[in-house]
Amino acid sequence: MKERSKAYQARIDKALATPKLQQALHQFGDAYLVSREKAFAGLDFEALRREIGVMKDDVRNNHARYMQQFIDNAQAAGATVYQADTAEDANRYIAELAVKQGVKLTVKSKSMASEETHLNKALEAANIRPLETDLGEWILQLSGQRPSHMVMPAIHMFKEEVAYLFSKETGQQEPADIAHLVEVARQQLRQGYLDADMGISGANLAIAETGGIALVTNEGNARLATTLPKTHVALIGIDKLVPTLEDAAKVIRVLPKNATGQALTSYVTWIRGAVPCGDGEKDLHIVLLDNGRSRLAADENCCETSRCIRCGACANVCPVYQSVGGHVFGHIYIGAVGIILTAFFHGFDNAAEIVKACIGCRSCVAVCPANIDLEGIILSLRETIADKEGIGGGKSLVFRKVMRNRKLFHGLLRAASVLQKPVTRGERTIRHLPLFFSPLTEWRTLPAIADKPLRDIWPKQRLNAPAKKVALFGGCANDFLYPELGTDLIEVMNHLNVEVDYPLEQNCCGVPALYSGDKETATELAKQNIDAMLKDNPEAVLTTCPTCTMALQRDFIECLKDDPSWKAKAERLAEITVDAAGYIVNQLEAADQFENLPLAQKVTYHDSCHLKRGAGVWREPRQLIETSGHELVEMDHADRCCGFGGSYSLTGHPEIAKQILGDKLQDIEKTGADCVAMDCPGCMMQLRGGLEKNESKVQVAHTVELLAAGLRAAKAKQS
Amino acid sequence: MDLYNQFCVAAETSGAVLVDCKGPAEAVGYIVKHSDGGVLVPSSESFKRVDLANQLQKAGATLLEVNRSQAAEAVSGVTSACFAIADTGTLVLESTPEDVRLASTLPTRHFVLLDRSKIVADGLAAVDSLRRMHQRDMRNYIAYITGPSRTADIERVLTIGVHGPKQLHILLLDDWSSDLLEM
C-alpha cells in the first residue's frame, strides 16, 4: 500500500473511533432533513434546481462576457478589481495591499476561498494579524484547525473544547454553556472591528448586471467587517458569477433552505462599489480567484460542478461524511463536491484517497440544488486518477485478464464454489475466513458461492401462449450467489404469463471494474452484454440488481458514447431495461395479480441507493408488498445506504462500510418487522450478513422472493 | 393568507418582535420604554417628516450622535425599512449611508419602522425595487434583515445575538411611507 493510503487509513480509523463525532453528524443529518423539507414546503425543488442548473450553465458557456460585464460595472462603481490566476497570486495581492496600507490587523468574515488559498498564513508571513470573526472560524483559528464543513466549519467540535479554547483566550474559566460562549465571542471580537484597518470577506454571488456582490450570512460579523474598516477586500471564486439580480434572487431562495433548512439567513448584504466609509469612501478591492476553476469549467466530464453554489448539502446527507467527518472525507472543501473541487483546486494527489472513499450511494445527487450529477462525476474522476496512478496491481489483473474472459471468470467462480467447502461447512454462508481474509467476515457473514449457478439450473418454461417474452440480466450476485432469486423471478413472471429467457453469453455488468477506474474492461464487458442481451430481441430486459440496472441504462452508453454503432445498440438496451418491480407495476400494470397472498408478515423496506436515486423506483416495490397482504412498516432513513457498495465494503473501505451497516441494522431492528425487503442482491448480502452476525430474527428477502413465496403458498393451499 | 399576515408569521418565526403601532407617537413610546441607554437615530426621509429624533428626545430617549465611537456605546438603533418581503419575513434597508449601518449593526437592539402597505411577496418580487435602487445610486449597500443575529456554530444549537443585534423589533404603522425606495 502507498504511504499516502496508509496515512489515510489511519485517519479513517481515528475518526471511526470517535463515536461522539458520528453521533453529532447523524443528529445534524436527521434534523437537517426535517427542517429542509419544511423550508421547501410548497416549492417545487426539482423545478428550482433545474432552473439554477440552466442558469449556471449559461454563465459557464459565456463566462468571459459576463465576467467582463461584472468587472466593468464594479470598476465604474469605484471598486478595484484584481484577477488572480492562482492561490499564491491572490494571497500575494492581498498581503502586498495590506503592507502598502500599513495594515496591522484584518478582520475576516467567513470565506471558503480564503481557506482554499491559505490566506491567513500568507498574511501572518507579512506580519499582519488575520482575525477570524465568524464564530466557527474563530474557534478553528484558536485551535489551529481547518473547517470540517463548508457552512458549519466547527461542526466537529464540542462545547467543552470551545470553553477550553475561550478560557485560554480570556484568561478566565469560561463555563461550557453555549449561550455564555457566544457572548464571550461577541465581547472578545467587538474591538477587533473597530481597530482593524482592513476587512476581508468572501461572497456568495457576484452579479454581472450590477458589478455588485452579495453575502448570505447569519451572525452579523460580515456586516461589521465590511462596514468599519477603511479597506474591504472581497475574495471571490469566479464561479460565483450570475448574470442578473433575478438570478441572484433565485440562488438566495434555495441556498439557506438547502444549506441548513433555514428559510433565509438573518442577513443578505448587497454591496456595490466604494460605499461611504467614515469621512470618506471605502477602498474596495475585489479579488477574483481562478485557481483551477477555469480548468474545471473546461473539463468535459466534470464541468457541471461549476454550477455549485456551496450549500454544503452534499455532505449533510452523505453516509461516509456522517461516519468519518469532513476532516477525513475532504481536503479543504469536503463531501461530494469537495472531492471534485480538491482535484482541480488542490491537485489530483490530494483527491486520490477521498475519491475512493465515496461509496456511490447518490444521496448527494438527490439533494444538490444545482442539479449536479456528483456521483457520476466522482466516478469519472476516479477513472482519471486510476489512469494516472494505475489501479492496484492484483485487482487490475483480475479485471483485464479474468473478467473480460467470461468462460475463465465463470470457471473460476465454479471452482471457488468447490474450494470454499472447508469454510462453509456445507452452509449457505461463510461466517469466518482464515488468515488475512478474516476481517471480511468479522462483522458480517458472506454468502457462499452457490453449488450450481442460475445459468445451470435455468428451467424450461411451459407457458401456452406467453403474453410477453423477456430476458433476465442476472448479474454476478443473482447468478452465482442467489440463483434461487432467479427461479423465483420465473415463478412471478410466469404467474403473469410472461416467459423469461436467460441469455448464457451475459457476463458481469462491469460496474466493479468501472468503479475501480478500469473503464477499458467495463467497455469490453458492455459490448459482450449488449450482444448477449439483444440477440433474441426480447421485449424487455429485466434486472433484479439495481446496480446492474444502472450499468445497462447509463454506464454502457457512457462507455460507448464515442462509437456511434455501439452507442445506438447501448441505447436500445437501455431503453428496454427495467427492474422487476417497476416492470410489474408500471409496464404490465399487474400489481393486483398479487392481491392478498398467504404468508403475510410485518415487512419493512430498505431502498437501495441505485434503485431509488438511480432508477427512481421506490413506490413500486412498496405497492407490491402491501398489495400482496404484508403489513408495511417504514424504518427511519429507509433510503440511507446499507454500506455495501460492492468492492467498497470488501476491499475498499470495509471499516466505513461496517459503520454505515451498523446504523442501518439499528433502524431495521427498531421497526420490529419480521422481514426486511429490498430489491438488490448486494444489499441482501450486506444486510443478511450483518443481521446473521448479530443473531437477529429479522429475515432478509428480495421483493421478488416475497412474491414467489406467497404464490407458492397460495398454490399449496389450493391443491 | 395576505402578504401582511404572511410577513408577520414569517418575521415572528425568524425571532423578530412585532409591535402594532397606531401612529409614530406609539412607536416612540415603545422605543423609549425598551431603551435603557443611548439611542442612534440616523436621518431618513420618513423620520424627517415627523421629526422622529426630536420626538424621541422629548419622550426621554438619550440620543447619541451617529458616529463610530458613539455607536459602539449605543444600546438601541432606530431605522425605517424601505419595504419588506412576505415569504421570509425580511426587512429591506437601504444602508448605503454609513449611519444606517452603524445603527443596525452595533447596538444590541434594533427598532425598525415599517409601513404595513410596503410588503412584496418574495425575493423575486423584491428585485424590481432592488434594481431601481441600483439605478438610482451608483454605489450601494443594501441589507436584507431577517430576525436578530444568530449562530449555530457551537454544537449546532441555535443561539441568538452573536455579533449583530440581539433583538429586532418591527414597529408596524399605517400611512408612514408609501415609496418602496424610501427609508
Ligand code: SF4
Ligand atoms: S455518492 Fe454517497 S458516498 Fe459518495 S459522496 Fe455522494 S453521498 Fe457520499
Ligand code: SF4
Ligand atoms: S455540489 Fe450541490 S449540494 Fe454540494 S455544495 Fe455544491 S450546490 Fe450544494
